[in-house]
Amino acid sequence: QLAIVFLDCIIDAGTYPLPEIDAAVKANRKVGLGVMGFADLCYKMEIAYDSPEASQWASSIMSHIDTAANRASQDLGRLRGSFPNIDKSVYVNTSRRNAELTTIAPTGTIAMIADASYGIEPFFALSYTKKLVDTEEEITFLNDHIQCYLNKHNFSEALSALVKSYIIENGTIKGVYEAGLSLSGKSQEALLQMEEIFVTAQEIAPVGHVQIQAAFQKHTDNAVSKTINFAEDVSVADIKYIFELAYKRKCKGITVYRDGCRDSQPLKIKKTAEETPKKHEHPEGLKRPTQLTGVTRQIPTGCGMMLVTVNMDEDGEVFETLMRAGASGGCSAYTDAVARLISIALRYGVPLDVLIDQLRSVRCDNFRYQSGKNPALKGKSCPDVVGRFLQDIVDENGFKKLATADKAISAEQLDNILQQAMINTTGAEGEKCPECGKLLLQAEGCLSCQCGYSRC
Numbered sequence: 367q368l369a370i371v372f373l374d375c376i377i378d379a380g381t382y383p384l385p386e387i388d389a390a391v392k393a394n395r396k397v398g399l400g401v402m403g404f405a406d407l408c409y410k411m412e413i414a415y416d417s418p419e420a421s422q423w424a425s426s427i428m429s430h431i432d433t434a435a436n437r438a439s440q441d442l443g444r445l446r447g448s449f450p451n452i453d454k455s456v457y458v459n460t461s462r463r464n465a466e467l468t469t470i471a472p473t474g475t476i477a478m479i480a481d482a483s484y485g486i487e488p489f490f491a492l493s494y495t496k497k498l499v500d501t502e503e504e505i506t507f508l509n510d511h512i513q514c515y516l517n518k519h520n521f522s523e524a525l526s527a528l529v530k531s532y533i534i535e536n537g538t539i540k541g542v543y544e545a546g547l548s549l550s551g552k553s554q555e556a557l558l559q560m561e562e563i564f565v566t567a568q569e570i571a572p573v574g575h576v577q578i579q580a581a582f583q584k585h586t587d588n589a590v591s592k593t594i595n596f597a598e599d600v601s602v603a604d605i606k607y608i609f610e611l612a613y614k615r616k617c618k619g620i621t622v623y624r625d626g627c628r629d630s631q632p633l634k635i636k637k638t639a640e641e642t643p644k645k646h647e648h649p650e651g652l653k654r655p656t657q658l659t660g661v662t663r664q665i666p667t668g669c670g671m672m673l674v675t676v677n678m679d680e681d682g683e684v685f686e687t688l689m690r691a692g693a694s695g696g697c698s699a700y701t702d703a704v705a706r707l708i709s710i711a712l713r714y715g716v717p718l719d720v721l722i723d724q725l726r727s728v729r730c731d732n733f734r735y736q737s738g739k740n741p742a743l744k745g746k747s748c749p750d751v752v753g754r755f756l757q758d759i760v761d762e763n764g765f766k767k768l769a770t771a772d773k774a775i776s777a778e779q780l781d782n783i784l785q786q787a788m789i790n791t792t793g794a795e796g797e798k799c800p801e802c803g804k805l806l807l808q809a810e811g812c813l814s815c816q817c818g819y820s821r822c
Contacts, residue, residue, distance in 0.1 A: 367438035373397035374442055374463055383735050395449040398469040398588060399435055401427070402476070404578075405483035409511040412563050415488045416574030424486070424581035428468075432585040435467040469588035481510075485591050486582055488567045488575075491537040508534060515560065525553050529560070539564045567595040568625065572608045580615035589618040598626040652713040658685060661759070665751050666742050668733035669697045674705075674755055684718055684759060685709075687752065697748075704749055718760060725753030 377395055382388040404424065408415045413423070442463035443449075449465050452458060457465075470485050477484045492509045512533060516526045525546070532542045543557045572594050579592040594608055605622050612620040660677035675688040686709035689701040711721055730747035737743040745751040801819040 367434050367441075369399050370397065370435050370438035370464070370467065371442065373399060374439075383731055384738060393450045394465040395463060396466040396588075397464050398471065399431065399467055400470040400473075400485070400586075401431070401582075402473040402480070402485050403482035404486040405488045406511065408488075409509075409515070409564065412515075414562055414565050415578065416565060416570045421577050421581045424578055425584060428582045428585035432468055432587075436462075439463045439467055466587040468586045470582055470586060470590040472591040486578060487591075487593060488565065488570055490567050490595070492539055492564060492566060493534045493537050506534070509564075512539075512564070515563075519556060521556065522553070525549060525556070529557070538566055538569065540569060567593075568597060570595075572596070572604065573611065576608060576611050576615055576617065576620070579612065579617050579620065583615070583617050591619070591621075592617070593621045593623050596622055596624045598624060600624055652685075654686070654713075655679065660688075663755055665755070666740065667691070667748050667751060668730060668736040668743065669748070672701060672748060672751075674752055676756060676759055678759075684756065685712060687756075689748075689752065691748075701748060704752070708752070718756065722753045722756050722760075725749040725756070 374395065374397060377391060377397070380391075382391060404427075405415060407423070408420055411423070413419045439462050440460070443461035446463060448457075448460075448462050451465065452460070452462060455465055472487075473482075473485045483489055489509060492512060493507060495504045495506050497504050508530060512530065513526075516529065521529070528546055528549075529539070529542060532545055533539055539561055541561075543554065543561055546554060546557045549557075575592065575594045579590050583590045596605065608622065609620065658677035658679065660675050662673055662675040665672050665674055669691065673690045676684055677686045677688070679685045687705045689705035691698045691701040708721060708725075712718065726746075726749075728747045728749040730750075733743065733745070733747045733750075745754055799819050
């Protein structure tokens, strides 16, 4: 009940990029109370994730949360008023503060911070490696519940060592019973019980995944995030059956993931010694000529003015891009990086239309915010306006048309434009700091002031 009050207050405390979004959010006042750590609960209670008992607990837990959430929203409705669109909803003639109350999200990074299992997902493995995006370092994890179980049931030191080493090597506990056959009968029985309790995502039958999702979905307003992990050799018919089953059980959404379908995946079971990494031959990129001909365009963006140069080779094909942003900090480095990546991609044979599609699909919240104040801003982001520029060039007679329309810029004019761009990073109207009244400046992707105020 306290969580619903908290989430409802956030709706009024939050800021939104457009008035239309602000109006829609406050007209329906939807919130998303959910859970994470269900797999932890199953291990602690010593029940298998795919057992009927687990499904009963899932339904009971979410029913309790749903009941408490509805009671809290009804109390808030009587105290503060119902959501404005209630007359258009199924809750007409009732008192209710929020159109929707519950959902179950993936909780990826949040679950890692809280040291809990993701949403209602089972554990991917009992031991796994996680590859860090920034350093590419691989860290090996052993599930904490293993040691808790060993301690609780007084496993001997030798048996504990066997269990942990087996899991680290295989990522699963399946087969540990056979590995411990040389031990005493009591130890064998304990190992067999562990195999039944500590199941992982790929060991659970797809139907078992759907059963858990359906149990939670029954008492959840919005969608329930759920992934079914299939083995690499799964058939199309198996996947089709699961989608149809989820539909029949009234699940609002479901995802399937086939192990090994990506060259690199965030979570993976530790490789065996027999596995060898795939080798790829690297193609050669085109060498840059000493002289190229191009067109430079001055483009307004959400962070000030930006100069974009597109250079063509002797055949009139786009060969590279150069981008110079007026903003200091992150935006300058970012635009430089985008320009370099476009140029390298072109030299290594990536089709220009593919690059344009990708660039034009990028959205930026600050660009959207500034476009509400400056009608001259056209597009969704800096990559989008570059994609538009490239599209102009590839259109029929595009290069000839641009060469005459976009006048050549002298070195002196270029310096003046860049200096003005540094001043104009506050946006079209020169937004002022609400604390001290000075102009806000763009720094590392956010409007900030020398007094310490930051809009982010």
